[in-house]
Amino acid sequence: QKEVEQNSGPLSVPEGAIASLNCTYSDRGSQSFFWYRQYSGKSPELIMFIYSNGDKEDGRFTAQLNKASQYVSLLIRDSQPSDSATYLCAVNRDDKIIFGKGTRLHILP
Amino acid sequence: EAQVTQNPRYLITVTGKKLTVTCSQNMNHEYMSWYRQDPGLGLRQIYYSMNVEVTDKGDVPEGYKVSRKEKRNFPLILESPSPNQTSLYFCASGGVVPYEQYFGPGTRLTVT
Numbered sequence: 001q002k003e004v005e006q007n008s009g010p011l012s013v014p015e016g017a018i019a020s021l022n023c024t025y026s027d028r029g030s031q032s033f034f035w036y037r038q039y040s041g042k043s044p045e046l047i048m049f050i051y052s053n054g055d056k057e058d059g060r061f062t063a064q065l066n067k068a069s070q071y072v073s074l075l076i077r078d079s080q081p082s083d084s085a086t087y088l089c090a091v092n093r094d095d096k097i098i099f100g101k102g103t104r105l106h107i108l109p
Numbered sequence: 110e111a112q113v114t115q116n117p118r119y120l121i122t123v124t125g126k127k128l129t130v131t132c133s134q135n136m137n138h139e140y141m142s143w144y145r146q147d148p149g150l151g152l153r154q155i156y157y158s159m160n161v162e163v164t165d166k167g168d169v170p171e172g173y174k175v176s177r178k179e180k181r182n183f184p185l186i187l188e189s190p191s192p193n194q195t196s197l198y199f200c201a202s203g204g205v206v207p208y209e210q211y212f213g214p215g216t217r218l219t220v221t
Contacts, residue, residue, distance in 0.1 A: 032207035043199055043212040044152070051207055088152065092208045095159060096167055097142065101151035 003027060004100035006089050012106045019076040021103050023089030026070070032092040033065055033072040037085045038102065044088055047074070079107045111136045113213035115200050121219045122190055130185045130216050132200030139205045141183040142167070143175065145196040146215075152199070158183055159205060190220040 005024045013019040021035075032051045036044035050056045050063040050072065062075040072091075076083055084107045089100040113134045122128055134141065142157040144167075154167030158177040172194055174186040183202075187194060197217050201210040 032209075034207075034209060036210075043215050044210075046209055046211065049207050049209050090152075090210075095157065095165065095205075095208075097154055097157070097208060097210060098168070099144075099152040099154075101149075 002100075003093070003098050004089055004091055006087075006100035006103045008101060009104035010106045011103055012108055013079050014108050015079060015081060017079055019079045019083065019105055019107070021074040021076075021087050021089075021105065022071060023073065023100055024071045025089075025091045025098075027091070027093050028067070028070065030091040030093050030098075033063070034090040034092075034097075035061075035063060035072075035074045036088040036090060036099075037083075038088055039085045047087075076105075081107050081109050083107050111211075113200055113202050113211055115198075115213040115216050117216060118214060119217050121221065123221055124191055125189050128187050128190060128218075130187075130198060130200075130218070132183045132185065132213060133181050134183075134200075134202040134211075135181065136202060136211070137180065138202035138211075139180070140208060140210075141177065141200065141202045142210065143173070143183070143185045144199045144201065145169065145194075146199065147196050155185070155198075190218075192220050194218065195220050 034049045035047040038044045086102040143155040156175040158164045200213040
């Protein structure tokens with residue numbers, strides 16, 4: 001079982017709709033959870049992190065964490081064409097950072 | 110401007126020729142890390158450092174060395190590069206707990 005799993009996509013979402021990105025992790029000892037956005041040819045950028053069960057909102061982005069089910073999700077409201085990118089989920093295990101392979105998101109104008 | 114810098118940005122070298130990729134951050138971060146990104150394999154951690162003189166292996170450390178003699182610098186050393194180390198390399202820095210990472214621009218390395 002892969003430590004951090006994401007659907008590779010592409011996930012196509014109409015402009016203005018809600019994009020929902022999901023990530024599962026295998027190690028129950030994982031402590032912090034991160035979402036990064038990576039545009040083609042660029043470096044990953046931190047969107048937000050979460051470490052407590054529940055929701056965390058930042059602007060159009062909401063991260064959701066469910067430790068019992070071992071999943072973390074990212075919701076993007078009012079999706080814009082500029083949101084088209086690869087979204088990377090990452091978890092902190094001990095002092096290491098483990099990344100998923102990412103989900104490609106395509107916002108349809 | 111708060112940033113992580115890497116040099117060089119592009120490098121083509123030959124098998125066995127030692128090289129160093131530099132990484133520097135100006136945010137006074139304790140945690141620094143090196144990653145490689147390969148198609149189909151994603152982003153994988155090579156080495157990380159919790160603070161000066163404290164380094165540890167990530168998931169793919171073979172063939173790499175690091176050092177942390179100053180808080181702001183974290184160079185990646187390839188003593189004897191091989192073609193399977195051809196990759197896109199990222200340096201990142203951040204705080205310790207929750208370990209958020211701020212990435213440098215990347216170094217594209219080709220080993221022939």
